[in-house]
Amino acid sequence: MTLDAELDIERIRAETPGIPHTNHLLASGSALMPQPVIDAVIGHLQLEAEVGGYEAAADRRAELDATYDSVARLIGAQSHEIALVENATAAWCHAFYSLPLSAGDRVLTCEAEYGANYVAFLQRAKRDGIVIDVVPSTETGEMDVEALRSMIDERVALIAATWVPTNGGLVNPAAAIGAVAAEHGITYLLDGCQAVGQMPVDVAALGCHYFSATGRKFLRGPRGTGFLYVQEDHIERHEPAMIDHFAAEWTATNEYTLRTDARRFENWENAYALRVGLKAAADYALDLGLEAIQNRSWSLARRLRSNLHSIAGAEVRDIGTEQCAIVSFTVEGLDPRPTVAALRERGITIGASSPASTRLDAEARRLPTLMRAAPHCYNTEAEIDALTSALASLAPG
Ligand SMILES: Cc1ncc(COP(=O)(O)O)c(C=O)c1O
Numbered sequence: 001m002t003l004d005a006e007l008d009i010e011r012i013r014a015e016t017p018g019i020p021h022t023n024h025l026l027a028s029g030s031a032l033m034p035q036p037v038i039d040a041v042i043g044h045l046q047l048e049a050e051v052g053g054y055e056a057a058a059d060r061r062a063e064l065d066a067t068y069d070s071v072a073r074l075i076g077a078q079s080h081e082i083a084l085v086e087n088a089t090a091a092w093c094h095a096f097y098s099l100p101l102s103a104g105d106r107v108l109t110c111e112a113e114y115g116a117n118y119v120a121f122l123q124r125a126k127r128d129g130i131v132i133d134v135v136p137s138t139e140t141g142e143m144d145v146e147a148l149r150s151m152i153d154e155r156v157a158l159i160a161a162t163w164v165p166t167n168g169g170l171v172n173p174a175a176a177i178g179a180v181a182a183e184h185g186i187t188y189l190l191d192g193c194q195a196v197g198q199m200p201v202d203v204a205a206l207g208c209h210y211f212s213a214t215g216r217k218f219l220r221g222p223r224g225t226g227f228l229y230v231q232e233d234h235i236e237r238h239e240p241a242m243i244d245h246f247a248a249e250w251t252a253t254n255e256y257t258l259r260t261d262a263r264r265f266e267n268w269e270n271a272y273a274l275r276v277g278l279k280a281a282a283d284y285a286l287d288l289g290l291e292a293i294q295n296r297s298w299s300l301a302r303r304l305r306s307n308l309h310s311i312a313g314a315e316v317r318d319i320g321t322e323q324c325a326i327v328s329f330t331v332e333g334l335d336p337r338p339t340v341a342a343l344r345e346r347g348i349t350i351g352a353s354s355p356a357s358t359r360l361d362a363e364a365r366r367l368p369t370l371m372r373a374a375p376h377c378y379n380t381e382a383e384i385d386a387l388t389s390a391l392a393s394l395a396p397g
Helices: 009-014 035-051 053-059 061-075 088-098 115-128 145-151 174-184 272-288 290-308 336-345 355-364 381-394
Strands: 082-085 106-110 131-135 156-162 187-191 210-214 226-230 248-252 255-258 314-316 327-331 351-353 370-373
Touching: 035 053, 035 272, 053 061, 053 272, 061 082, 061 272, 082 088, 088 115, 088 187, 088 210, 088 226, 106 115, 115 131, 115 156, 115 355, 131 145, 145 174, 156 174, 174 187, 272 290, 290 314, 290 327, 290 381, 336 351, 336 370, 336 381
Parallel strands: 106 131, 106 156, 156 187, 187 210
Antiparallel strands: 082 226, 210 226, 248 255, 314 327, 327 370, 351 370
16 A cells, blocks of 8 residues: 555545546646545435425535535634635635725735736726735745835735745745734735645634635635635625625615625525535545645655756746745747647646736746646656656657
């Protein structure tokens, strides 16, 4: 039995039905789901088919409600601080568009901010006149916390940062950013999309007021799931940008009363089968242990970075003093997208990441489209080496 120091890799692989089909190295895209997640989703769909959708939800009410508890446990939050939504972008937008930002209000963000978030900044700059100020990075690539501190004045209304950017291997100093936000009483919105399921998360230690995440990446949940954490004191501070009669009860002809929990950011109708899948994913990750998952996936990523140095013309494009399980690279003479397709034909799955996903960082570092590989704890050293050999055989050098 291959028993990792902390994880039973053979059991984890046996519980991952995708393993025999593909050498899947793209947990930062959409990871392979474990069997309990698949069983939960299919089981609920089956029940809906047998008794009807409303009835299935009623029969499974306790389990559905427990999804909030599992997600809360995963990030050190309380259940009433969680809203379940369809993806990380929806979660982030629910938070961002609820903030009453007006002309001249400054938003401080990082160079590696995700494209979806940045276009939302641009829309509110155009519509509401907010000012977007990008905090420079340190020499090693992280958001410069001292520069952040020095940029704060009374017009700063929001600090919004990405913890683990879409590519680049970077881990931004999310907790140190939170400490600056706390020093100045500034609202802090953290994009934790690529951190959740990859490493331990404790929202209290991070000091964020809003935290957005997705289910399908490192958490190994089903596609179409995500969640927003809203720190309890912030829940009732602002109204959601859009509400329905679930978020707010229609209490009199001309009146409504908003919910007092984070579910005010949800709608009435939901994909309940996916929700129980998200619960199973959170429980599965907690059961394995997030520290163990981090240790294993980061160590596989280190192996890949080191292997890549042996390929002529390969360049690892990662930054940061502490590098996570997302490995970005180029190989001279290999066009990323056709290379991803050629690898897929050989049973190896990685991805490509275009400059527009993190445009500021890409422009600053003159990055082309990158190849992106992201091992999870279910991957093996042999799978990493197989990717390296396949790349070497495709490379013209
Ligand atoms: C850093 C970051 N934030 C947010 C997202 C968006 O997540 P979703 O597709 O679930 O909306 C991504 C997706 O790649 C991402 O990399």
